[in-house]
Amino acid sequence: MKKLILIILGLILQLSVMAQSGLKAGDKAPEFTAKDNNGKIVDLKALLKTHQSVVLFFYRGQWCPYCSKHIQQLQDSLQMLTGKGAYVVGVTPETGENINKTIEKTHASFSMVQDKDYSIMKAYDVNYVMDPAMVAKYKTYGVDLDKNNGNTDHVLPVPATYIIDKSGKIKYVQFDKDYRKRPSVATILSEL
Template structure:
C-alpha cells in the first residue's frame, strides 16, 4: 500500500504543470462511440435518449489508490445514481486486462471504456503526457504505463467527472489538478 501512495504522490506533484483546462459546464459534450469492458457498444447520443443523464468519469489506472477509492464509492452508491436515471461510464487508457484488475479491486458493475487512442480524453481535454523523467520514476515503482496502457504514448487523464444531460450539455464538471480531489457521490447525485 505504501508503494501505491508513493506512486500517487510522485504523479500528483508532477501533474499540475502538465494538465490542461477541462470543458466547462454549459458546453456541448463531445459525442463518442466505444466498446465497454463487457463488449457492449456505447454511443453517448443513444445513451442520452434512453437515460436522463450520463455520469462520465476519467481515471488513471488500477495502480492509483485514489482512482480505486472513487470507483468503489461510485459502485457502493450506484443505485442512488441509476435511480435518478443516470448511466455511469468510466474511461481509462489502460488495457482490458487492467480494467479487469480495477473491477476485481472495486467490484465495479458499470461500464468502463479503454480509451485506446486517447480520443475521448482528448475530446474532453483531460489528457496529459507524462514526461520521460516521471515515466522513469513510475517504472521504478513498478508502474509500466506502456505495458499497462498497451502503447508508448504515456498519456494519462486528469481525474475528472462530467454529468451530461439528455440534451447533450455538460451540467456538472469536476476537474482538479490535485489528483486526491474527487467529487463525492452525494455531490454527483445532487447535480443529476
C-alpha cells in the first residue's frame, strides 16, 4: 500500500512539472523588484527605463554544470550583450552563499538574485517542486537542495531565458524542461 501511495504521489508531482509552461513571447513581463548579490535593487520597470532590454534567466544552482556553463557563456559575452543595451539578470532559489559560489565559478559580474519566496519564478511560471525520489537521487550525487536553497521545499526553476523589451513585453523565450538545453549567446544577441 505504501508503495502505491508513493507511486501516485510521484505521478502527481511529475504532473506539476509537466504543467509548467512558462510565459510566451508577446506576453507582458511580470514586474519584480529584488536585491541582487551586491545589495543593488533590481527593479524591472526601472531597468527598462535605462536599458533597451533585459535578459532574464533562471538557473537551478551552483551545483548544476549546465547552469554554470550557461552563466559563463553569458559572462564571456557580456560586453556584446550590454553593447546592445541589454541588462542581464540571473534568478535562482539558492542561498546568497551559494550565489557567491556560482559567481566564484563563473566570474559572473551581472546581477544575480535569490528568489527566496519564488515570487519571480512563480510570476514567470517556471517553478516546480522536485519529487522526493529525485531529491534522494540528487543527494547520491552530492547535491543537497535543503542546504543549497536554505529550505526543505525542493523548488527549482525550469531553466528558462526571457528577453524583455523596452515596452515591458517578452520578445524572446527559451523554455525547455530538459535542463541541459539553454539558448546560445548568438541566439540571444540575434534577438536583442
